[in-house]
Amino acid sequence: MASKFGLAGGIPERRVRPIWDAIDSRQFKNALKHVSTLLSKHPNSPYCLALKALILERMGKSDEAFAVCLNAKELLHSNDSVLMDDLTLSTLQIVFQRLDHLDMATSCYEYACGRFPNNLELMMGLFNCYVREYSFVKQQQTAIKMYKLVGEERFLLWAVCSIQLQVFCGNGGEKLLVLAEGLIKKHVASHSLHEPEALMVYVSILEQQAKYGDALEILSGKLGSLLMVEVDKLRIQGRLTARAGDYAAAAIIFQKILELCPDDWECFLHYLGCLLEDDSNWCNRDNTDPIHPPKFVECKISSLADERFDSRISNASEFVLKLLENIGDNFVRCPYLANIEIERRRHLHGKGDDEKFLDALIQYFVRFGHLACFTSDVEMFLEVLTPDKKAELLGKLKESSGSLSTDPTKVLGQSITLFKIQELIGNMFKLPVGGVYLDFASVVFLQPHLTAFA
Structure with missing residues (x-):
């Protein structure tokens, strides 16, 4: 609470501490009593007035608080003998800000910095005012x-x-x-x-x-x-290399990152985008807004010739297989999603295999279908499927869900995921009554097993 010009606005801290203790404990009436006593001994103290204004504002008496703040501000501007420290000004700033008059707090700091041009604390306070404005x-x-x-x-x-x-x-x-x-x-x-x-x-x-x-x-x-942290440096190097147009070198850097952090989904998208040179994410030089980055990576169709595309997408598949081998039984989603993304890129390039695409989605469901994020994870991939293939996928997911787990929580999670997928593909109201009943019955069947969680 000490400042360069004195203790607590020139008042001994032992006399101010009870006021702050009462404010911190929300005993505002008691705090107001203490500050009134202090004001009777220091009637021209801007710090005491700032404290009183703070207490009044906390009590909901905004008009009275503003009037007291103006009185303190007038004292600071009219009397050069009055102590002008950062503690007084910061307290005024708090009250003015809460009363939506930050410009007045700024004017106080500007005046103070004019009187004491080399005082670092006051300059920092003025900087913070400008930040808020x-x-x-x-x-x-x-x-x-x-x-x-x-x-x-x-x-x-x-x-x-x-x-x-x-x-x-x-x-x-x-x-x-x-x-x-x-x-x-x-x-x-x-x-x-x-x-x-x-x-x-x-x-x-x-x-x-x-x-x-x-x-x-x-x-x-x-x-x-x-x-x-080596990975942090590699991420920056990969981004800069990609923006410089050296996509091959950037892909190698992103591959190193994935070897160190196999669950970095964003990095995999960078890696695949550079590998296929399809203008996605960092390869797109128009997309350089660091404040509002894109939520999803919308890749263009790769301009690579068919042979080069096949070669590079095969390299990506081999690399993802190595990642899957290395992670073993670890609960890592990225490599499984990567398989789906690779099939999606093939599909966009006109070389897709629907069966492989559906198999990749089913494998992801087998491992992560009980998670609440499953539907949002696969939503963008379902957009490339025809309505018939979506219906086929839903049927296969239902078939595979029956023997996945005996854990009631996971079974419930899978059942909820199936409902979400049905709603997502838009056939919830096209199913026969018996089909809907069976889905509902599967959830009802779980109810006795979930009583332990109630």
């Missing part, structure tokens, strides 16, 4: 002032991230990115980088400018050692 340019300017004042890496990153936000929102563009890159390069030359987050920001600045080769060079150099 989405004032990216003022964020950048304040962060650069803090960086020039103390030369700390974190303030440089705050400035660079503020520049990136301006670019994302359509303001600035190339010139701002060049400025950000220059700031980081200058810092690296004089101080190097010490945090992995700093390296990530540096790489992202280069990536935004399509300087993929420069970013890869930095990752493979001394600064790359900041990323201690």
Whole structure:
């Protein structure tokens, strides 16, 4: 609670602590009593007034709280002898924010920074105000002032991230990115980088400018050692290599990641997209929005010739088989989904085998059909099947579900999954009454076995 200008807004902390204890325990009437006593001894203390405003706001007395806040703000602006510390201003900021008057808190910090231009705590408070107001340019300017004042890496990153936000929102563009890159390069030359987050920001600045080769060079150099987790570094290298257009090298990198993390479904999609050069995900240079990435990867039909397509999709199948052998009995979904995705890509290329496609879906159901996520996992794959094949799949799933498990919980999960699949393919109301009755009866049959869970 101490500040550079005194304890608790210039008041001994032992006198303020009971007020905060009462606020924390939601004893607001008691807190108001304590702060009123304190105000009688320090009537011109902005900190005491800020505390009173905070208590009144918590009690639901918004108008009174706002009036007290304005009184504290007036004292800060009109009396140069009044202590102006970050604790007082941050308390006012909390109240103004909760009263939807954040601009007034910002004006208090701006005035304070004008009076004490080299006070780091006040500048950080002002930066936070600009963050809450989405004032990216003022964020950048304040962060650069803090960086020039103390030369700390974190303030440089705050400035660079503020520049990136301006670019994302359509303001600035190339010139701002060049400025950000220059700031980081200058810092690296004089101080190097010490945090992995700093390296990530540096790489992202280069990536935004399509300087993929420069970013890869930095990752493979001394600064790359900041990323201690090998898989994290490989993911960035794979993305940069793919965006640089070297799909073959990117596919090799994504394959290494899958060997280390076989359940990384997103990585498998990157791997397959690079292998088939079908413009999916990172291969699509138009898809570079880091704030709103696509929820699903919508691949285009591969432009590879038939022979090259067959060769590469066969390589992918062999690799997935190796993954399945390596994982053994581990509960890993990605390789099983990968088999289905490979058959889907074959189907899109005009070389699909419906029987293999259905078999891959059934194998996935046998292993994971009791999970609540099964239907959402396979939803995109069912879109390539004809209505007749969907009905055939449903029949095979019902046949296989009868002998899968004796665990009542898993049997119930499989039955629920079958209902979801029926609803998904749209034939719930086309089934004969007997068929619906049998499905319902299977659930009713489970009821005695589930009483233990009630």
